[in-house]
Amino acid sequence: xSQQVAAxxxxxxxxxxxxxxxVAIRDDERLFRAKLGLAETDAGPRPSKFRVKRGSxxxxxxxxxxxxxxxxxxxxxISEQTSREGRxxxxxxxxxxxxxxxxxxxxxxxxxxxxxxxxxxxTAIKDGDDWICADCARQELERQLSYTGSVTGxxxxxxxxxxxxxxxxxxxxNLLKGRLDxxxxxxxxxxxxxxxxxxxxxxxxxxxxxLQALLEDRFxxxxxxxxxxxxxxxxxxxxxLVVSATATGKTLVGELAGLxxxxxxxxxxxxxxxxxxxANQKHEDFEDEYGHLVDVxxxxxxxxxxxxxxxxxxxxxxxxxxxxxxxxxxxxxxxxGDIGTVVIDExxxxxxxxxxxxxxxxISRLKYTCERRAKRQDDYxxxxxxxLSATVGNPEQxxxxxxxxxxxxxxxxxxxERHVTFADxxxxxxxxxxxxxxxxxxxxxxxxxxxxxxxxxSRRRCHEISRKLEYSAAPYHAGLDYRRRKTVERKxxxxxxxxxxxxxxxxxxxxxxxxxxxxxxxAMGIEWLSVQEFHQMLGRAGRPDYHDEGKVYVxxxxxxxxxxxxxxxEDEIAFKLLKGEMESVMTYYDEDAAVEETLANVTVxxxxxxxxxxxxxxxxxxKHALGKLLQYDFLDGFEPTPLGRxxxxxxxxxxxxxxxxxxxxxxxHPYDLVATIELRDADR
Numbered sequence: 001x002s003q004q005v006a007a008x009x010x011x012x013x014x015x016x017x018x019x020x021x022x023v024a025i026r027d028d029e030r031l032f033r034a035k036l037g038l039a040e041t042d043a044g045p046r047p048s049k050f051r052v053k054r055g056s057x058x059x060x061x062x063x064x065x066x067x068x069x070x071x072x073x074x075x076x077x078i079s080e081q082t083s084r085e086g087r088x089x090x091x092x093x094x095x096x097x098x099x100x101x102x103x104x105x106x107x108x109x110x111x112x113x114x115x116x117x118x119x120x121x122x123t124a125i126k127d128g129d130d131w132i133c134a135d136c137a138r139q140e141l142e143r144q145l146s147y148t149g150s151v152t153g154x155x156x157x158x159x160x161x162x163x164x165x166x167x168x169x170x171x172x173x174n175l176l177k178g179r180l181d182x183x184x185x186x187x188x189x190x191x192x193x194x195x196x197x198x199x200x201x202x203x204x205x206x207x208x209x210x211l212q213a214l215l216e217d218r219f220x221x222x223x224x225x226x227x228x229x230x231x232x233x234x235x236x237x238x239x240x241l242v243v244s245a246t247a248t249g250k251t252l253v254g255e256l257a258g259l260x261x262x263x264x265x266x267x268x269x270x271x272x273x274x275x276x277x278x279a280n281q282k283h284e285d286f287e288d289e290y291g292h293l294v295d296v297x298x299x300x301x302x303x304x305x306x307x308x309x310x311x312x313x314x315x316x317x318x319x320x321x322x323x324x325x326x327x328x329x330x331x332x333x334x335x336x337g338d339i340g341t342v343v344i345d346e347x348x349x350x351x352x353x354x355x356x357x358x359x360x361x362x363i364s365r366l367k368y369t370c371e372r373r374a375k376r377q378d379d380y381x382x383x384x385x386x387x388l389s390a391t392v393g394n395p396e397q398x399x400x401x402x403x404x405x406x407x408x409x410x411x412x413x414x415x416x417e418r419h420v421t422f423a424d425x426x427x428x429x430x431x432x433x434x435x436x437x438x439x440x441x442x443x444x445x446x447x448x449x450x451x452x453x454x455x456x457x458s459r460r461r462c463h464e465i466s467r468k469l470e471y472s473a474a475p476y477h478a479g480l481d482y483r484r485r486k487t488v489e490r491k492x493x494x495x496x497x498x499x500x501x502x503x504x505x506x507x508x509x510x511x512x513x514x515x516x517x518x519x520x521x522x523a524m525g526i527e528w529l530s531v532q533e534f535h536q537m538l539g540r541a542g543r544p545d546y547h548d549e550g551k552v553y554v555x556x557x558x559x560x561x562x563x564x565x566x567x568x569x570e571d572e573i574a575f576k577l578l579k580g581e582m583e584s585v586m587t588y589y590d591e592d593a594a595v596e597e598t599l600a601n602v603t604v605x606x607x608x609x610x611x612x613x614x615x616x617x618x619x620x621x622x623k624h625a626l627g628k629l630l631q632y633d634f635l636d637g638f639e640p641t642p643l644g645r646x647x648x649x650x651x652x653x654x655x656x657x658x659x660x661x662x663x664x665x666x667x668x669h670p671y672d673l674v675a676t677i678e679l680r681d682a683d684r
Contacts, residue, residue, distance in 0.1 A: 011073035012116035013090055014106070015082035020090065022050075023116050024069065033114035036066055038093055045093040053114070067097055076101040077118070079111045081130065107133035109140075126168045137169050144173050145558070154575035155558065158420070176558075178423035178431045185419035185553070187578055192415040197224035200231065207235065208263035210293050211256070223249035225409035226256070232405055235260060239385040239404040241347070243395045246539035248411050254343030254386040255290075262294055262317045267340025267383065270366075271320045274349050274359075276300045277478055277485060281511060282345075283320040284486070294318050299325040323355070324651060327362040330369060330604050331649050339370050339383045347387040347398075348532050350617060351585045357618065358651070360587040361597035363402075364612045365604045390539055391532040393582030401586075401617050413544035418552045420574060428555050429468050432518055435553055439516045440471050440498035448546045451492065452499040453512055455537055456520040457562060462501045465520060471498035478503070516551040517541040521570075523562045528573050531580040554578070587618035591628070595654045598625035599634060603648050607638045632658040 010025040013036070020038070024031040032052055039048035047063035070076060078090055078101050087103060094101050108130045110117035117133045125137035132140070141163060145156065162184050163172045175184055199221035205212060222230060225244040234240060234257050244250045258269030271286070273279050283298040290296070297316035312319075314329070314336055329336060344363065350356045367385075374382040385404060392398055399406035423431050432454055439450035456462055462475035474488045474497055491497045492512050500512055503524075517540050522529050529537070542550020554577075560570040568576075589597070597620060601612040613620040629635045632654060634644030647657045 008069065008073045009075070010116060011070055011076045012079070012106075012111075013076070013082070013101070014079040014111040014114075015086040016112065019049075020082075020086070021111070021114050022066065022069075023114055024073075025116055030115065034061070034066075038089055044096050045089050046096065047093070070094065070097065070099050077104045077106075077116070078102070079106045080104060081106065081108050081111055105131060107131070107136050109133075109136040124167065125163060126170065128170060132169070134164065137163060140169060141172060144176060153572075154579075155422075155556065155571035158575065176422045178421065178427040178555075180421065180431065180434055182419070185421040187418045187420045187554075190412055190416040190418065193410060193412050197227050197409070199224065200227040205230065205235070207256070207260050211259055211263055214290075214293070215256075223252075224411060225250050225407065226253055228409055229253045229407045232407060234386075237261075237381075237384045239387075239402070240407050241387045241389075241392075241395065241399040241402055241404040242407045242409075243389055243392045244407075244409040245412055246390045246536070247413055247543050248409060250388050250390075250409075251345070253407075254341070254345070254388055255286075257384060257386055258318070258341035258343055259290060259294065261340035261384065267338035267380065268316065268336075269318045269341040269343065270326060270336075270339055271318065271343045271345065272323055272326055272362075273320070273345045274323055274355065275478065276322055278345075279320050279322050279325070280482055280485070281489070286318055286320060290318070296320065299329060323349070323359050323362050327358065327365070327600070328649065328651075330362070330365050331600055336369070338373065338377070338380045339366075341384045341386065342366060342370075343386045343388065345388045346536075348389045348391050348536075348585045350398075350587050351530075351532065351583065356587045357589055357593035357597055360616045360618055361600055361612075364616045365601060367615070368605055368608065368612055389585070391535045391582055392585050393532070394584040394586070398585050414542040414547055414549050416538065416541050416550040416552055418538070418554070418578065420554045420556060420578065422556050422558060422571070424557050425560070428520055428557070429465055431553075431555055432465060432520060433469050435516065435518055436469055436471055436473065436499045439551070444515065444547045446546055446548075448513075448515075449495055449498075450515040450547070451495065451497065451513070452516040452518055453514040453540055454499055454501040454518045454520050456501060456503065457523040457525060459503060461520065462503060466499070466501045469499060469501075473497060473499040473501060476500045476502040512540065513543045513546050514540055515542055515547040515549075516553070519552075519554045521562070522554070522556075522573050522577065523566070523570075526562055526566060528566060528568065529577060531577055531583050532585075534577040534580075535582065587616065589618045589620050591624070592653055592655050593618075594620045594625045595628050596648075596651075598622060599629055599640065599644060599648045599654055602626075602629070602635060602638055603640050603645065609638065629654065634658070 008024055008026055012023040012025065014021045020036045022034045022036045034050060034052045035058065036047060037049035038045040047066045050061045050063045050066045051058035052061055076094065076099060078087055080103055091101060104118050105124065107117040107119055109132050119131055119133050123134060124131035125134060127140065138160060141159060159172055163169060166184065171181060171184060175181060201221050202215045202219050225242065225248050229240060229242060234253060242250045242253050254271065258271065261267060262269055271282060273282060279298055279300050283296060286296045294317035296318045297313040299312045299319055299321035314334060349359050370383045374380050387402055387404060395406055395408050421431065436452045439452050442450045454465060456465060459477045459479045462477050466473040466475045474491065476485060476488045488500060492500055517538050524533065538552045541552050554574050556571045556574045558571045598609060598613060601609040605612045610622045613622045629644065634641055634647060634654060640648060647654055
């Protein structure tokens with residue numbers, strides 16, 4: 001040991017039971033560790049036993065070797081975790097040999113393991129009543145994370161980052177138990193921003209007198225995005241892609257253009273949305289606001305308003321419809337008359353795997369229908385197209401593809417705080433209950449109580465959550481009848497509900513003036529949300545006329561997915577969505593989508609089908625698609641067969657329809673037919 005002793009830097013002592021760990025350090029490396037025992041003598045406490053640890057064994061040494069070791073050390077340190085009695089005993093023993101020692105704060109875990117790890121106020125992490133080093137804090141956090149499941153890299157990095165920021169392990173562990181600690185859950189703030197736009201005065205607009213009077217009675221100036229649109233050809237009939245955040249007033253852009261053209265006799269307006277619930281809501285809004293000026297009808301999948309049974313009127317001035325509702329009218333040869341304006345709300349639906357190709361095809365078919373009518377009628381000039389979205393990652397490219405003027409307005413009316421916290425499925429409702437209560441008990445400077453939208457991934461979960469919340473809440477989803485949904489909307493607007501719990505599928509355009517959005521799930525059915533969908537939903541938090549700020553809470557269940565086909569886990573997806581860039585809006589075609597749209601285009605355009613395919617955003621292999629349709633016997637030349645007509649009018653997948661028909665013709669057992677369809681879906 002004498003060679004080791006010769007160049008010793010530090011001798012570290014730490015109490016363990018009735019003895020002391022002694023660690024010898026040279027050049028920041030541990031040379032060895034030993035166990036020291038003291039005994040009381042007439043001269044005070046003195047070394048009575050000294051054992052050097054070698055692996056799991058201990059090698060006895062003469063007690064005076066410790067004294068020699070201490071005399072050759074440049075410094076002697078005693079851990080702060082050593083008890084007061086232990087420190088006094090050690091100090092008394094060292095005083096007997098005229099040796100000085102300092103008490104230092106060290107990592108408890110390191111000291112117990114025989115490692116010297118001094119820590120400072122800047123580097124220490126609080127662990128209960130003690131302090132530990134960064135490495136041990138990281139290991140302890142890993143151990144705690146193992147209890148909650150496998151937490152992925154991004155979530156773990158976030159938790160480590162927070163732990164080092166607040167220097168408190170217990171607060172981080174509490175986050176994993178669903179505790180609400182706003183300083184820790186806060187991920188970022190999306191600032192309120194306002195582009196400098198000179199507002200257009202309403203009294204300077206040259207609109208139809210009835211619409212002009214209505215607007216002047218309501219507003220002095222247009223909102224910024226409306227002003228930009230008006231200054232860039234909105235009332236001159238120019239096609240526009242309007243991209244602006246939720247609650248900035250872009251919907252009125254489409255309404256003004258369409259209503260003005262209706263009143264000036266330039267054709268009816270189609271206002272198209274992706275969901276029946278949104279169509280019903282928009283239909284009622286038009287009736288309430290413009291019903292005294294124009295006739296309003298609705299066209300959804302069932303061709304009727306669910307609560308009254310009023311049939312679709314194709315001669316109405318304004319037709320509010322779903323994409324599929326209007327497409328069905330085209331596929332079945334209904335005459336929609338002179339169309340003056342087509343407003344496509346939520347145009348980012350073009351990128352969705354299931355509905356994107358249908359919207360792409362609808363736009364092509366509707367443009368073809370309007371252009372063909374304009375050629376036949378000298379008094380009809382065709383339609384103006386207005387596309388609306390809050391979430392487009394490639395606005396210039398999309399505007400070019402749609403041959404529209406881009407109107408882009410980067411404004412967030414109120415700031416939005418985004419929070420992330422961790423909770424398993426059982427804890428989530430408890431966390432949501434606290435959030436809803438806290439928000440409803442808060443009043444904004446405008447005099448409105450805070451209200452919450454909770455997004456989840458199933459109708460059953462909507463009911464479960466709303467039942468268990470202490471404050472008044474209601475489920476809201478497409479499975480409820482129209483009257484019940486309207487009751488929920490009215491109660492929320494009148495502040496009779498603290499929260500609505502809705503499915504992610506109804507995120508687009510649901511008009512609840514909420515101050516807070518809570519994500520109970522990051523899935524839509526069995527698919528993870530896209531960045532677009534996530535931003536669309538969080539954009540529902542905070543309205544400038546009601547609230548001072550919006551709040552968003554993402555509740556993350558580590559290691560959770562909702563179906564075995566889902567890639568990634570909820571904690572992984574959460575940080576991808578929070579950090580993610582907005583995705584490009586374009587439509588991509590696999591064989592099934594190409595065949596379906598080609599059949600629809602043949603049904604509407606006959607020999608012009610290739611021209612309709614070529615004008616769509618996505619690339620459609622027309623020759624291959626026609627070949628498949630001929631193989632299926634769904635086409636006879638450039639006309640759909642009776643079977644083909646049924647398939648396209650009911651929006652059936654042509655490949656699946658053919659597989660079923662082929663099986664039926666071969667007298668296949670129903671189980672075999674189901675298996676064939678399942679295998680076909682699995683191969684996509």
